[in-house]
Amino acid sequence: MQHVSSADGTAIAVHRSGSGRPVVIVGGAFSTAPDGARLAEAIVARGFEAIAFDRRARGDSGDTKPYAPEREAEDLTAVIEAAGDSAIVLGHSSGALLALLAAAHGAPIEHLFLSEPPMRFGKDEPGDDLPQRLQSLVDEGRPGEAVTLFQLEGVGLPPAMVEQIKASSLFEHLTTLAQSTVYDATIAAATSNPDARLLGIAVPTTILVGVETMPVLERAAPMLAERMPAAELVRVPESRNHAIDPPATAAIIAERVG
Incomplete structure (x- = not known):
C-alpha cells in the first residue's frame, strides 16, 4: 500500500498489483480497496496492472473537509496520475457515478467501464435532504x-x-x-439524473449490467447507454445480484482495450 496526495491534500491509500496498462478500480458503497482483491487478481491475470484504492473517509484514506463531489473526482484523478499519464477506469455502483463525474471533470481516462450505475433519471429519487x-x-x-x-x-x-x-x-x-x-x-444527488456534461463525455464508455440485480439498476444501464453517444451496453450474465464477476469483467475489459 502507498498513499497519493489529492488536490486538497487528502491522503488516498492505493493498492497496486501486476504490471502493464493500469486499470483503476473504483468501489461502490461501503467498499474499500481489499474488497476489490479478486477483481484485481482477474485484471492482473489479463496482463494489466490493477489499482484499487480507499475512497476518502474509508479504510486507510483521509478525509479533508469540506466535502464536495468534485473533491472525490480529484482523488480519482490523483490516483490515475500516480499510475501514469492515463488509465482505464472501472467503477462499480456509486463508484461508477464517481468515475463518470471524474471523466466529465477531465480526468485522464482512456476507457470508462461503468458497472451498474445507480441512476434514477429523476424517478423516485431520495429526498434532497x-x-x-x-x-x-x-x-x-x-x-x-x-x-x-x-x-x-x-x-x-x-x-x-x-x-x-x-x-x-x-x-x-x-x-x-x-x-x-x-x-x-451527495454524489448520487449530483449524478442520478445526468446532465448534458455527464452524458456528453468523449471517453469511450462501456456500461455493464448483470442479472438478478435491482430493478433500478436494470432500468438505468440501458437508459444511460441510449443517452451517451460514446457508450455501449454490455450484459454480463456471470455477474449476479449487483456483484461483479471478476473473470468475466476482466475479459470484457481486455476485449475492448487490449
Missing part, C-alpha cells in the same frame, strides 16, 4: 442509524433485508464507514 440527515446522525454519534437510513432511502433495500444486515456480523464494520454514506448520497 438525505445527505444532511445522514451527516446529522454521524455527527450525533449514531453511525448505525446512518448506515440503515442510507440502505433504506439511498439504496432502496427492502426493510427486511436491512434488518438482516443489521443483525449480521458485517454491520459493525459498516458503521465504521458511516461518513462515506453522506458522500455517496
Whole structure:
C-alpha cells in the first residue's frame, strides 16, 4: 500500500498489483480497496496492472473537509496520475457515478467501464435532504442509524433485508464507514439524473449490467447507454445480484482495450 496526495491534500491509500496498462478500480458503497482483491487478481491475470484504492473517509484514506463531489473526482484523478499519464477506469455502483463525474471533470481516462450505475433519471429519487440527515446522525454519534437510513432511502433495500444486515456480523464494520454514506448520497444527488456534461463525455464508455440485480439498476444501464453517444451496453450474465464477476469483467475489459 502507498498513499497519493489529492488536490486538497487528502491522503488516498492505493493498492497496486501486476504490471502493464493500469486499470483503476473504483468501489461502490461501503467498499474499500481489499474488497476489490479478486477483481484485481482477474485484471492482473489479463496482463494489466490493477489499482484499487480507499475512497476518502474509508479504510486507510483521509478525509479533508469540506466535502464536495468534485473533491472525490480529484482523488480519482490523483490516483490515475500516480499510475501514469492515463488509465482505464472501472467503477462499480456509486463508484461508477464517481468515475463518470471524474471523466466529465477531465480526468485522464482512456476507457470508462461503468458497472451498474445507480441512476434514477429523476424517478423516485431520495429526498434532497438525505445527505444532511445522514451527516446529522454521524455527527450525533449514531453511525448505525446512518448506515440503515442510507440502505433504506439511498439504496432502496427492502426493510427486511436491512434488518438482516443489521443483525449480521458485517454491520459493525459498516458503521465504521458511516461518513462515506453522506458522500455517496451527495454524489448520487449530483449524478442520478445526468446532465448534458455527464452524458456528453468523449471517453469511450462501456456500461455493464448483470442479472438478478435491482430493478433500478436494470432500468438505468440501458437508459444511460441510449443517452451517451460514446457508450455501449454490455450484459454480463456471470455477474449476479449487483456483484461483479471478476473473470468475466476482466475479459470484457481486455476485449475492448487490449
